Amino acid sequence: MKLRPFIALLLFALLASGSFGQSRFDNPSEVITSFYRAMEQEALETRSAELKALFLEEGTIHSIVQKSSLTSSPKGGSVTDFLQGSSGFYLANTMSYDEIERSIDYYVDIATVHSLVFQTIVERNNANIAYEQMLWFSFTMVFEKDRWFLTNVSWVNAFEDEDIDDAMRLDTLWHPTKN
């Protein structure tokens, strides 16, 4: 295995697009922006409709609560599983996302997007209590029916032992091959 220096990282300016109903999702950036907006929706019906519109039917979501470099609690499942599993948390809190950095790799009809975001969680019963953290999101998408669909979204939170900016660093590995 040969480690090569960081090669390609396309950084995208973070541009908010129009309202959800006007989106056609004909570029990956539009899907990402719409995903964060959907995740901020307080009403379950709205959140559910907006998230499901972004995913393929078989789409999945995996989240990792990382407590330290050694311990974590991963969870995963369908979009419906995520909506059901997180509904209690949304009842008690509101959430907002500010995207800091984004990169994309794509080839024809697949795309992989990496995104660093700043998440703010505010308790509904006491707006003075707020939690803030950085998260790394990784999205995979396919282009079907003239638009991009999410196939999977995974994320992990920042933890003390390691700078989350490392997540956006790319290692290019040359793999020995034989015919």
Place this chain on the structure above:
Amino acid sequence: MIAIRKHSILYSITAALLCFATSLLAQLPSTSVDALDAFYHASSRADFNPNDHLLPTARCQVVTYAEDGSTKAISFTPQAYAVQIDTLTKLFEVDQQPVVILSRYYGHLATAYLSLYTRLIDRQNGDTLRLRSMQSVQLIQQNGWKIASLVIQNEVEAYPFSEELWPRELSEDLKLGIGSISQVEPDTTTSTSTEADYDPNKVYNVDQLQVAPEYPGDPALFTSLLSSFAATMDSSLEGSPFTVVIEEDGFARLGYVGDLSGAEIERAQSFVKSMLIWYPGVLDDASVKTKLIFYLL
């Protein structure tokens, strides 16, 4: 004495358990890249166990194309993907090798965007199909690194791989297309020689034969077959060439496809599979192997 013996037994059991645990740990991939290597190695074998490499919630998506060019992503659960691997390994000897891996990781989440070289050797006739694809993988560390998502896009000829993901230094020895293991040299030329001696092992060009291979039935049937796969035998139409070998027994098999993309190779394979049994070419009153040249438009 008894106490010592008990202690020895306890020590032996502890040592055995430690050895067992150490061997288990040794088997677990220590990094996400090791896990990828292990996955591609294991998923090239008939005894592939999806539970060793994929999370139960994982999905494998394969981008496919319909005749009209529209995209359809087919989704597989880990078990359904294992069934696909099982079928593939029964038909072919499979070898999958990552070429370049663009890797990112943080904590217990890792991703890889990689180019993959796949070689399939037909277990019946030894024909070799060599393909390349781009794959996007997400891995999560949960009792070892396991795949949460795998998305596969086979190469599309109109969009060649970048030098970054298919560097010349790594790939110059990697052949692509179809051929026998011992003979992969592309040859779509037509010989001008009409002098030929009968050789049962030789693949002849049409102009070397006394009687050319003939497709059975109404000629319109063959025209319809060509039309439905957008194929032609007319070289002036500037399509992508590939060859079909008509065996002595009239069965058709795909020959050289080095100028075709992955999607076109699949189309050429379907085209050949849709053929009826030909009347074979004849030389010196014997049936011989004959090479026909087709073009995909």
